[in-house]
Amino acid sequence: MTQWSDEQIIAYLDGKLDMEQGRALHRDRQHDPELDNYITSMEIDTTELTVAGDELLQGAPDFAFEKSPDRMPVWRQTAMAASILAVFGLGFLTSWLLPSDSSPPTNWLQAVAEYQMLYSGETLVLLEKNADQRGREVAQIGRKLDIILARSDLNVDGLTYKRGQLLNYENKPLVQFAYLDEDNIPVAFCIIKRGVKPDQKLADKAMLAGQNAVTWSKGQFGFVVIGKKDPATLNKYAKQLKARMASL
Amino acid sequence: MFLKKRRQAIVKQELEQLRDRLWRFCMMRTGGNKPDADDLFQATALRALEKSHQFEPGSRFDNWAFTIAVSIWRNELRSRSVRLGQGVEEADETNLGADYRSGETNIFTSEVLTRITALPKGQRMAIVLVYIEGYSYREAAEILAVPIGTIMSRLATARQSLKAWAQEGAQEGAQEEAQERSQKGES
Known part of the structure; x- marks a missing residue:
């Protein structure tokens, strides 16, 4: 041998x-x-490493010189000024100094809608994870919200669960569970944990870029189901999720 | 003079295209320390521009830029070690506290990145160059200035560590989920 x-x-x-x-x-x-x-x-599954690396790319700063100069060594402060001009040129400085067209989102729903707007079917269709991975992901996300959440709590008739992400809105945990419908249209179910507010029933909302949303709230949690689907269909999804979240 | 400016313009263009990947490489090289990664990125960009006359148009810019980053970080570490009175050996730095969970990074992804970051430096960079950056074993060896056999043995050890962690994680996850299900059933 x-x-x-x-x-x-x-x-x-x-x-x-x-x-x-x-x-x-x-x-x-x-x-x-x-x-x-x-x-x-x-x-090992080396594609997991590749996917993780690809996701890290998304976190790359738009402008890598944006740190405050006071923590940098002197040579780097000088270098920074030179390299801003040298690397990215006047075009960047112009866009940096001029007011931006997009103002920051005024509330978490708007932030969710803006994020969801970037999703296409292709964003999620290739995401393949096994049941263990998804189960762990959901349980970990639940812990971030201080709730016990199982993967089966997120089942919705007509939608395929794709992934969960822990996001952040003004230092409050905001989670997004992403789904695809039969036509690969992305739909998201999001939960934010904030201060206790009066409970609110299901409410339809028209959001930007042709998206619709159904919102409700319970205790310290706000919920939204959002996607480019008609309000009645989203309402149907929301009712199922609301029933499953009733024990929170 | 014209040639020098022309070469600088090429390097600027290449830097813009490589920007995100170079930052990611710096993140992994600094053990997931974002402020250090940002510093390393800036220093690498600046050094690349200063040395733009050494870059051969048509050759791989990414290999060249990554080699510069490796060299800068190694020298930076050496000077830090000397200042701290720890000799001149490069520390096998890891940053177990690295947090990739900010912004939009998926929890599963952040776990994978944290595991990669927790690997000893040599193993980590072999994994990053071969499985994240997609370099051949030989190219990875050239960038890190080590023999190809070293890359292979680092990959072997790193893969064993990643496998062991994944198995531990899966077991813990299954236990936690079972526990949570039983708690739900009780309530």
Whole structure:
């Protein structure tokens, strides 16, 4: 039996070992439990790493020189001024100094609507996670809201659950659960935890860019179901979720 | 003079295109410390412009810029270590407190990033270059200025650590979910 090096095993796991060697290693693995265990101990889903890296890209600052100069070494303060001009040029400075067209969202619903507006079916359609991952994700999000939340609490007839995200609105936890309907139209269910307010019944709201929303609130939680769907359909989704959230 | 300006213009353009990836690379290189990553990004951009005459148009700008970032961070660390009286060895820095959960980062993603960040530096950068940046083993070795065998053994060890953490996480998650379900059933 061949002695396989880490180099060959990693290449095998990454699908980069040539076909003949790959077959030989596969064969040896089947007959050598020790080798098989060793290879298994290195088997990971590398696409998870790639996806995580891609998501980190989304957090890249628009302007990497925006930090306050007082914590920077002197050479960096000088360098910063030079590099702002050198790297991004006058066009950037103009856009930086002139007032922005978009004013910040005035409330959490508007913030949710603006975020949701960026979603397309393609944003979510390729997201594949197993039941364990989704279960853990939901449970962790629940803990951030100080509630016990199970994946099954988020089931909605006519919608496929895709993922949960923990967001933040003015230092309040804001979570978004993303779904797709049968036509791959994105729909989101969001919960914000804020101060206790009077409970509110389901209410339809027209939001920006052709989106509709159904809102309600209970205790310290505000809820919204939002998407480019007609109000009646969203209302149907909201009723199911409201019933499941009744125990909060 | 004309050639120098032309080369600088090319580097500026390349920097703009590489900006997000370079920042991500700096984030991973500094162990998830955003202020340090921002500093490293700026210093790398500046150094690239200063050395734009050394960049060969048509060659891989990303490899070149990442190599600059690695070198700057290594030297920066060395000077910090000397100031702290810790000799000249580069610390195997990790930042277990790195928090990727701000903004829009998904919880599952932030867990993966936190695990990558918790890896020892050499393993972390091998993982980042090969599985996040998509470099070949050889290119990753060149950027980090280490033999290719070192990259492979770092990948092997890093993969074992990531696998072990994922298994632990899955077990804990299953236990927590079962516990929460039973609590719900009781209430």
